[in-house]
Amino acid sequence: MKAVIAPVKNVLTAQDAFDNLCTRGIGVPGLGLYHGPSGFGKTTATTYLFNQVNGIYVRAMATDSASTLMNRIVGELGSSGMWRINKMVDFTIEQMSMYERPLFIDEADYLMSDVRMLETVRDLYDNTEVPVILIGMDQIARRISTRKQFFNRISEWVEFRPADLDDVMVMADSLLDNDIKVEPELLDELRKASSGEARRIVIGLNQIERLAKMNELDYVTAEHWGAQPFHGVRRPSLVG
Template identity: 30%
Template sequence: MNASTTPVVQGPVALKNVAAFMAMTTRLIERSHHLPGFGVCHGPSGYGKTYASIFAQNRTKAVRVEVGDSWTRRTLLRNILRECGETVKDKWPISDLSDLAKSVLGENPSRPLIIDEADKLVDKGMIEIVRELQESSGASVILIGEEKLPAKLLTVERMHNRVLHWFPAQPCDLEDTQILARAFAPKVDIKDDLLEAICNRSNGRARRIVVNLDHAAEIARNRNLRALDLKAWTGEFFTGEPPTPRHVEPYSRRAQKVA
């Protein structure tokens, strides 16, 4: 799809997971002081957890970081402080970075801290520093990760009992797929039978649904159609699965006869 036909989507699309994530964020912000301050959003890749968190970030002016594979405690603290608008020196010890982060987050406890890819913090034994930040600052902290994140947190006794809200992200349904179609393929009237097939073949994963919607828009454009249903669909659905191994006959290396 070229630049002239690509739809411009202003921010995350308001799917059910976006609304549920926002509800969890609001509950954490408005909680009583004696209640725990952690929320956990978990689910398979492609369910739209990150986009839901960006929506909440924009609405609440939250501090949001996405943990990288190479991150250390120092990297985590520096990125949190950078997102808070703070400038830190390279040689500051971790203890000073931690104290500053607690102070900055504590200045506005109604501004949440959202940490994406939080599984990596548990895997690296770094989740305790996040617990310290939350308890000292009083700010709400939302951890986002894959489906096994709650089980991983159960192994850290001082963490799992500080979670106020567990939010399992849900796969997209037909209504979500209709919303995505209006956002990403607005020039094509994609019928419900095709949308339902796209949703099912995409396993309810928003990322895969969007790829299939892009293919539907391309089919309609190439065939000059304003509407598209399942009968008019051509090609394969994008499922995210790799191709099956091909059977390739071995090359025969027989010696050539010399005349």
């Protein structure tokens, strides 16, 4: 399969929201929130964005404190870190401001249980006004609404939704090798079996591609695929 990002609706919406943050008017806050269930493509879309703009990307962890999170951010900025937290915050503010490097924090749900971590991220934004994007699960929007000082700084909210058939068709066209095409009926079966989860759709497309290559097919139909599952144990070939 091709190593590209398929331009599905979630990716395009995330891109549009980020562009809005970068071009926002005076007085419009610059925090964004991408949220939704696991497997809907949040991390993939974020990776695509931060690579385009030389952003800073970190993943929060369950064991993080404000100090360990800042140490990881400083490391992404090319420094060894291990300073006092106020020095790490000052260094990050300087780098974000000087080079206009937006900050992306994945697994941001972990910030919600530590006020100091959340307030440290707010300090980074308040002192730079460079966009900061939080990426979290579907409950983060509700949880963050109780943190009014933070909540009021978010101007772009993107809820990642299940892929529809158009999205699956875009993914097939973008990702499959050798110009392999897939019957829409089979793609819709994959969508249903995957519950619209981008990660599982990619796994299913990979299996369809394998079937096509093993059987020298340039167009795969539901009849070719048969009743085998898209995930789990599969037969290697169905075409005689």
